[in-house]
Amino acid sequence: MTAIQSRQLIANRDAYGQALVDLGGRIPELVVLDADLSKSTKTSEFAKAYPERFFDMGIAEQNLIGTAAGLALAGKIPCASTFAVFATGRAFDQIRNTIAYPGLNVKIVATHAGITVGEDGGSHQAIEDIALMRVLPGMTVIVPADAIETEKAVAAAVAMRGPVYIRLGRTAVPVLFGEDHQFQIGKAVVLRDGADAVVFATGVMVAEALQAAITLAERGVNVAVVNVHTVKPLDVELIVELARRTGAVVTAEEHSIYGGLGSAVAEVLGEHYPAPLVRLGVRDRFGESGSPAQLMEALGLTAPHIIKAVERVRLRAGR
Amino acid sequence: MTAIQSRQLIANRDAYGQALVDLGGRIPELVVLDADLSKSTKTSEFAKAYPERFFDMGIAEQNLIGTAAGLALAGKIPCASTFAVFATGRAFDQIRNTIAYPGLNVKIVATHAGITVGEDGGSHQAIEDIALMRVLPGMTVIVPADAIETEKAVAAAVAMRGPVYIRLGRTAVPVLFGEDHQFQIGKAVVLRDGADAVVFATGVMVAEALQAAITLAERGVNVAVVNVHTVKPLDVELIVELARRTGAVVTAEEHSIYGGLGSAVAEVLGEHYPAPLVRLGVRDRFGESGSPAQLMEALGLTAPHIIKAVERVRLRAGR
Amino acid sequence: MAAGGCNHLQLSDSWRASTKSVRNAGMLLSEVLIQGGNILPEAQDELIKGLRQRARQIRCDLVRMLAAAGSGHSGGSLSAVEVVTALYWQVLRIRPEDPSWPDRDRFVLSKGHAAPVLYAALAERGYFPVEELLTLRKLGSRLQGHPDVRKLPGVEASTGSLGQGLSVGLGMALAGRLDRRPYRVYVLLGDGECEEGQVWEAAMAAAHYRTGNLTVIIDNNGLQIDGPVTSVLSPLPLPEKWRAFGWAVTEVDGHDLPALLQAFDWSVGITGQPTAIVAHTVKGKGVSFMENQVDWHGKAPSADQATCALTELQQGGENR
Amino acid sequence: MAAGGCNHLQLSDSWRASTKSVRNAGMLLSEVLIQGGNILPEAQDELIKGLRQRARQIRCDLVRMLAAAGSGHSGGSLSAVEVVTALYWQVLRIRPEDPSWPDRDRFVLSKGHAAPVLYAALAERGYFPVEELLTLRKLGSRLQGHPDVRKLPGVEASTGSLGQGLSVGLGMALAGRLDRRPYRVYVLLGDGECEEGQVWEAAMAAAHYRTGNLTVIIDNNGLQIDGPVTSVLSPLPLPEKWRAFGWAVTEVDGHDLPALLQAFDWSVGITGQPTAIVAHTVKGKGVSFMENQVDWHGKAPSADQATCALTELQQGGENR
Ligand SMILES: Cc1ncc(C[n+]2csc(CCOP(=O)(O)OP(=O)(O)O)c2C)c(N)n1
Ligand SMILES: Cc1ncc(C[n+]2csc(CCOP(=O)(O)OP(=O)(O)O)c2C)c(N)n1
Ligand SMILES: [Mg+2]
Numbered sequence A, B: 001m002t003a004i005q006s007r008q009l010i011a012n013r014d015a016y017g018q019a020l021v022d023l024g025g026r027i028p029e030l031v032v033l034d035a036d037l038s039k040s041t042k043t044s045e046f047a048k049a050y051p052e053r054f055f056d057m058g059i060a061e062q063n064l065i066g067t068a069a070g071l072a073l074a075g076k077i078p079c080a081s082t083f084a085v086f087a088t089g090r091a092f093d094q095i096r097n098t099i100a101y102p103g104l105n106v107k108i109v110a111t112h113a114g115i116t117v118g119e120d121g122g123s124h125q126a127i128e129d130i131a132l133m134r135v136l137p138g139m140t141v142i143v144p145a146d147a148i149e150t151e152k153a154v155a156a157a158v159a160m161r162g163p164v165y166i167r168l169g170r171t172a173v174p175v176l177f178g179e180d181h182q183f184q185i186g187k188a189v190v191l192r193d194g195a196d197a198v199v200f201a202t203g204v205m206v207a208e209a210l211q212a213a214i215t216l217a218e219r220g221v222n223v224a225v226v227n228v229h230t231v232k233p234l235d236v237e238l239i240v241e242l243a244r245r246t247g248a249v250v251t252a253e254e255h256s257i258y259g260g261l262g263s264a265v266a267e268v269l270g271e272h273y274p275a276p277l278v279r280l281g282v283r284d285r286f287g288e289s290g291s292p293a294q295l296m297e298a299l300g301l302t303a304p305h306i307i308k309a310v311e312r313v314r315l316r317a318g319r
Numbered sequence C, D: 001m002a003a004g005g006c007n008h009l010q011l012s013d014s015w016r017a018s019t020k021s022v023r024n025a026g027m028l029l030s031e032v033l034i035q036g037g038n039i040l041p042e043a044q045d046e047l048i049k050g051l052r053q054r055a056r057q058i059r060c061d062l063v064r065m066l067a068a069a070g071s072g073h074s075g076g077s078l079s080a081v082e083v084v085t086a087l088y089w090q091v092l093r094i095r096p097e098d099p100s101w102p103d104r105d106r107f108v109l110s111k112g113h114a115a116p117v118l119y120a121a122l123a124e125r126g127y128f129p130v131e132e133l134l135t136l137r138k139l140g141s142r143l144q145g146h147p148d149v150r151k152l153p154g155v156e157a158s159t160g161s162l163g164q165g166l167s168v169g170l171g172m173a174l175a176g177r178l179d180r181r182p183y184r185v186y187v188l189l190g191d192g193e194c195e196e197g198q199v200w201e202a203a204m205a206a207a208h209y210r211t212g213n214l215t216v217i218i219d220n221n222g223l224q225i226d227g228p229v230t231s232v233l234s235p236l237p238l239p240e241k242w243r244a245f246g247w248a249v250t251e252v253d254g255h256d257l258p259a260l261l262q263a264f265d266w267s268v269g270i271t272g273q274p275t276a277i278v279a280h281t282v283k284g285k286g287v288s289f290m291e292n293q294v295d296w297h298g299k300a301p302s303a304d305q306a307t308c309a310l311t312e313l314q315q316g317g318e319n320r
């Protein structure tokens, strides 16, 4: 049973920048592209270390993705980065037709996903990127929960062949895992076991779910917490097992309740083990300006909201 | 109980062209835009009737959508059309940030959705457009089942305020409804009642579902068929009612099993009435070249496949 | 009213009067000025002096609101001050008391991250209380990090995702022509923003549709986020590109108010073709430690930095 | 072998020999030809004659495969025949027996709907059996409606969504430079396709990165789907636009094989800058009832029409 191991706060994008520099030394095929946001996405770190393998494509996300595709076709392993809203939305057709359709070996690593973007407001807060990437055949979709997992996810993505989307946030988040953290694409991780309900969480919501579980445990409610870092391919087996064991399911994601982890779990339940479900996420609205903490609270994405969701779903499950 | 009323075949896009001409006469604010596909989308009919209110934006889908937004901000009611794969994918960020975010009164009517595009192949067969549009806050998503419904859907979309996505196919499909067909955005329609299972279908799959139900009825299995023409906002009440009544749910759509009608129904079941579900759709693959009929067969989207899905879900429901 | 001060300066009554009379006569004051019309020379001087004061006021507003917000885009707001001032106090035919007047000229801030300069102009022009500027980027504020057309009167389009505003402006221009309304549409683009393909789609379409009622201003401050535009991904030369895309083009010092007014007058005179004004500007203009500093693109001044900046602006005098 | 016939003509042995020797000497034959090198005049004539025959063969293949498919894009395939012929039989350094040879030149068909002309060239060049052309657009075929890089050897990129191929070519060109490989990248665009903003994003980036190993050919056949490009949404003038975006540009009659070879040679000579060849062509070229007919953009000939077309092509003679 893992708990929050550290109160250290690191932004996942910082871990990404570091991971790129590390991998760059080992993998000569690694090239990195950005769209005029390298200081924000932290690809600037790679640019400093390996300037000849870094390409700033300017404010042109379509070309960013298309150029990455060409580099991949010529044997490179490109990581293309920009804000999540632009990476997935502004270049969707490019990702679809030029990368996913031929299954090219391009890694799209987007930062500033979700409402924790904060003050920039709704136009910059991607709440739909998981949905967009998940619907693409053959696309792997990863949402790391902390800096350690980010590092491992980036390394694993670069090591596998085929298109991968990695979703990172802007803000510093608690470091949950140790260096020994086992990360395997497609394998969800039970961070905490419990028979009274299960919370499937991804990204920043994993820490919130752990906190909620600790509070609930004090009240005698034992909630399993599963870190679904890979939203696609989904760890169907584990989800079914936990749903069966608990009979009460909550999902938690910093994303729309349509098309993301909540939908993915709903699909699995419907097709394998129907069970009461409460999806926590952004409920069909855009974000807005405010501090990340204010927005997480206003949009119902904090531990107390997870606690309420657990209570609700247990009620429905007749507990 | 409605059955297939006619063996007449009309492409929904033809009905769209006609609807535009009709509405154009009554609604002076109506303007139509296309991206060099007006003969295929049938907006050419409107262009002929009202040339000054038609704008061909050339092969530039981003600008197509942005210009439509500007026209809406100036009081016009724009219908913007092109193929579904380009309408939703090439201009996603434009739809998101310039139309959906401010909730502008733009109607995006896309044709050539789904695998019935046929010979043009996977690059042209949108299997993700419903997912893309459904995740956008405030977006209405309509998938008409026949020519009559298309006409009514277009009229209803133009009559309401706010962004709407209408999904149309390329091929001629059976006319299912009469002129008296009642169409209301957000209200799904029970075309056939039955207590043994329910099939929620949308678009071209409605006709297949009806056919499957007729065959099943001959075998003594009474299947309800619901035409979910509006995928968003979803008719949650009706879906829950039918799920409760039948206890065995099938969804059928010419779209990915991720993010479309199947996911939407899975979400509703999970949150309201957990029940066994089988989702029929494109299972995480792109389309390919072939005739529409061959592809529907190869990808498992015909009446016989619905029958098998009903049998499967009834088995799981313990029937 | 301290001369050169940073309070909410009111323009002198004489300027107001002269502006009004010329507007009433159906002409742009700037037009008269430039073409040597029969306006008193004192009125000319007064006009430019008034606009300069106004620009300084807006700079002060910017520093204050950005400091209060604690985040936001300083550099690209400051570089656009004169362009926005010229537009809102001289060029645009608008009615702040009736923001949806159908015949109003439209201004689309395509480089939506410069929202503060738009908000400051709208507030100073009377669309909403000036005090509200201090709510910038706060939860619940109408002053979102990027302009939200649903929330704030005077905002003509939601922007923030770069490269989209010209398409919106084109749609407005086409609608205006269809409805035979006399309004004009102005769109402000960043130079880095010109790297977005959609800008060129819209440029091509506007030329094709001969939208003479559409004017683009490019805030050519030479910087984007990752560095100088010439080293990140050069969109230069801009005039050649816009010309090749069928636009009439002029270049101007984007901080020279008389020159800007002349350029806007020029744009009105061109018919049957959209017009582009390449405004050469300095990013961070008016705050010495921000000028030409790429790091000040997306950063707000601290309280101390704001004090420095305001002092500097207040000491700048009439002609800065 | 019927002269002027539409069978799978083989070039005469003498031509093969001369080509080979020049290739082995590390020079393009066309280069020698144009620059008055020491190639026999008969070899020159023979070369051009061979290419013309090849072009006619490809047109015949197109008619046959499109008729067999019952759908597909005739007009824009036919207009690109000479460009593709020049590339595959003279310009590209490729090894059909080793399609993934790392040093090969790359050809990206950005206007992916013209897949038939690419497939015909690849088949005739030996990448796969010519008979397979008749499977075009059929379920299970490697010859998808638009090129699929996973399926067919020789296809360098999946295209079909217009406006994306130049970005892909740019990525390949950057990779080539990074790896110090000598290959060049050629991208064929439609004139209507130049309305896509992504083309201009890629054009701007290629100029910025000075990719001298990248050449664009624009099939300037004057038509798109809804009509002539000038009436739908004019992308003209093309040379001015590409020049303003930092490219070296030349114009050429896109059906004149010697002129095309010369243009390709010119492009090789330009370094430190990407090159654009605006090829003026006729949509539907070679089939009289298709020429300049907008309706033949996305239509396949019926069996009868195909017979007519083939007869016409076979009677066309050497110099057509
Ligand atoms: C589509 C899109 N991509 C990226 C960004 C992030 N971004 C905000 S401002 C900016 C740089 C803009 O540079 P420029 O247009 O020159 O503006 P200015 O210098 O006037 O601030 C970038 C890349 C964005 N807002 N939208
Ligand atoms: C992004 C995109 N939009 C629309 C289409 C549909 N389409 C296919 S061909 C074509 C016209 C192309 O015209 P042009 O580039 O001039 O090609 P050519 O005349 O050489 O056939 C269009 C609009 C497409 N394939 N991709
Ligand atoms: Mg700039």
Ligand SMILES: [Mg+2]
Binding pocket: D190, D191, D192, D219, D220, D221, D222, D223, D224
């Ligand atoms: Mg053409």
